[in-house]
Amino acid sequence: MMKIKKGDEIIVLAGKFRGERAKVEAAMPASDQVVLDSLNISKRHTRQAGTTMQAGIIDKFMPLHVSNVALWCSGHKGPARVGVKVDEGEKIRVCRKCGETL
DSSP states (O other): OOOOOTTOEEEEOSSTTTTOEEEEEEEETTTTEEEESSSSEEEEEEOOOTTTSOOEEEEEEOOEEGGGEEEEETTTTEEEOEEEEEETTEEEEEETTTOOBO
């Protein structure tokens, strides 16, 4: 089960962009990957195929594995390990360090 969802603010823990913060644009739980809004962009060289695609060099957002990112906790201003607390029959994600709702 992936604990990171679309719209979450995360911090990158490993790799080329370590220490950077970004928002999650897309979460892919089947492959345990996330696409971030401003990080891990690669150049894709394309040719025109029909009338719909644009030819040339385009920027493509590449996914990162979910193990390389962590949720950002604004309570203690650092990466958060995610816990789940049940409140009135509803699951709520909480930071395990400071207890703040994520």
